[in-house]
Amino acid sequence: MIMLAAVYCRVSTEKDDQINSLESQMSYFLNYIENCPDLTLFQIYADKGISGTAVKNRTRFIQMMEDAEKGLFQVIITKEVSRFSRNILDAVSYSRKLRNLGVSIRFMNDGIDTSQPDAELRLSIMASLAQEESRKTSDRVKWGQTRRMEKGVVFGTSMLGYDVKKGKIAVNTDGAEIVKNIFNKYVFLHMSASEIAKELQNEGIKTYTGKEKWTPSVIIKVLKNEKYCGDLRQKKTFTPDYLTHKKKTNKCNEKTVFIKDHHAPIISRDLWEAAQQELCSRSHVKKQDSGRSNKFYFSGKIICTNCGCPFSARKKKGKDGYYTVWKCLNNQCHVRYQIRNDSLMYMTAYSYSLLNIQNEKLTEHIHSLMNMAEIQLTGTSTTSLKQKKSEIEELKIKKLNIIDAYATRKISEDEFMALKSKYDSLIIHHNNEIENLQKTQSVKKLKNTTIKKYIDKIINYNNITKSIIYNCIEKVHAYENGIVKLKFCHLPQVFEFEIYFKKSKQYTT
Structure with missing residues (x-):
């Protein structure tokens, strides 16, 4: 009876020598089938650059199993157990599955034919050896990669920047x-x-x-x-x-x-x-x-000027449902009034509207302050840099002088080496100081520039957001007489509001 034979080949990398190995495997099996009168080639299934420890990425292997279920061939020919699978569980389970489908496997180098009675025992032994070899290979690769990493070799791909x-x-x-x-x-x-x-x-x-x-x-x-x-x-x-x-x-x-x-x-x-x-x-x-509402964006920002304690938020029930109020944490404090959260939101929004009205004047004022800071910064740094560079030039002249002194035998070799070492150390020290000064100047300039942008961002906001409240409001000071003062980060203005009490539990701002 002539049987249709499928050939399975696999190499673990796509290097030239491995590709040549794949071609050699295919050529060998074609010759083998031609010389077997009971076999006719159905198809060759080849996986390139794929590990044998797992099946999921071996697309041709999966296709071969699907074709086996369709009854398209009766025998699979492969080089050895390690080419078929390096996982003992996969090797045995797929062998059993194929046997139930009426398909046998011939492992040429291992001399195993799953149609024989003792095939599963021999297959298990060979698969165990293949799996152990995979473990050793994995350990060797990991060890080699770690040594290369320690030498500074970068693994991974390109990224932003x-x-x-x-x-x-x-x-x-x-x-x-x-x-x-x-x-x-x-x-x-x-x-x-x-x-x-x-x-x-x-x-x-x-x-x-x-x-x-x-x-x-x-x-x-x-x-x-x-x-x-x-x-x-x-x-x-x-x-x-x-x-x-x-x-x-x-x-x-x-x-x-x-x-x-x-x-x-x-x-x-x-x-x-x-x-x-x-x-x-x-x-x-x-x-x-986590999970809290707008009220907590004022957390830690409302301070009682009488006792220094922060205000805490709590819910109260009114005619229209629940609302949030803020109250001094100190129960013994004379500041006993409460500030509604919606009033705080109104104060913030109104202050922003005033900022927008004063936009030009405010921008001019802040930028002038920032420019003055930059001038002072540049002036101080420039003076220090000039001083350090001047000292380095003096040290270089001293080095030339000792070279002349040593050449004319005015100083000994030991004296020359001691002075040279001293001047070299001082030059290195001054160069490091110059580098640090330049870095500091660069960072401060960058910070001033970004603060300018930050201020521009504040005074140009049209809508009040949680982020504005959390990031832009510096403090809200509550006074005993019902005065509330609001201060924004990096801005000179302080906005003052007064709470008017109409009845025992009603007030307006």
């Missing part, structure tokens, strides 16, 4: 500007991840993957990525099971590989650390205020 190629990372100028923008807005402008994402989207800036939509989670990932300050941390994910190849987040399961100052940074370390502190701070506030 950086290009990764052949294990090296380099700054991508266009992406770097977006990264700087994100950090500045988050730290200096106190914008939320959602606001930054929306602004980038409105400006038509695309994500690194080319998508038009930015999400808060993408912004948070950027802010948490240590690569942007020049550090490299690898092995953030790990593969617990070499058979499934599923990656999991490394939560102290394995030791990560960390290299400080590995590559050129996009942002300064000071800005990076400020962003991490801000992330931690906002995360803490978010956990405290």
Whole structure:
């Protein structure tokens, strides 16, 4: 009886030598079938560059199993058990499934034919050996990758602001500007991840993957990525099971590989650390205020001027339902009146309307203050820089003098080496100071620039949002006589309101 035969081949990589191995396997099986009078070739199924430990990615193997269920062939020919599967459970289960379908498997190098009585025992032994070899290979690969990581080789792909190629990372100028923008807005402008994402989207800036939509989670990932300050941390994910190849987040399961100052940074370390502190701070506030309404955006901002305690929020029931009021936490305090939350919202909105009216005058005043700060900053830094550079030039002259003195035998070699070492150390010290001064000047200028933008943002808001209340209101001071004063961050104006009590429980502002 002539049987239709399917041939299964697999190589684990797409390297040239492996591809040649695949072609050799196919050629061998074609010759084998031609020399077997009881076999006729049905089809060759070949998987390239696929691991044998799991079936899900082996598309041709899956297709072969589907064709077997359709009864399209009666026998499968493959090189050895490790080509068919390196997972003992898969090897045995698929062998049994095929046997129930009336399909046998011939493993040529292992001399196993599943149509024979002792085939399953021999198949289990060979599959166990193949699986153990896969485990050893996996361990060797992981060990080799870790050693390369320790030497600074970068694993992974390119990202926003950086290009990764052949294990090296380099700054991508266009992406770097977006990264700087994100950090500045988050730290200096106190914008939320959602606001930054929306602004980038409105400006038509695309994500690194080319998508038009930015999400808060993408912004948070950027802010948490240590690569942007020049550090490299690898092995953030790990593969617990070499058979499934599923990656999991490394939560102290394995030791990560960390290299400080590995590559050129996009942002300064000071800005990076400020962003991490801000992330931690906002995360803490978010956990405290999770699920709460607008009233909590005033939390910690309303202060009693009589006792210094903050006001706390509570709900009260009125004719039209529940409403929120704020009251001094100190029950012994003389300030016993309550401020309605909707009154606070009105005060904020009215203050903003006044800011908009005074827009030109206010902008001019603030910008003049900022310019004065910049002039003072530049002047101080410039003086210090000039002084340090002058000292370096003097040290260089001293070095030339001792060289002359040593050449004319006026000083000994020991004296020359001691003085040279002293002057070299001082020059290095002064150069480091110059670098730090330049960095400080750059960061302060950037901060002043972003504060200007922040102030412009405040005075141009048309609608009151939660973000404005939380990020822009500095303090609300409550006085014993019913006076309430509202102060915005970075702005000189203080807005004063008075609460008028009509009856025992009614008041207006």
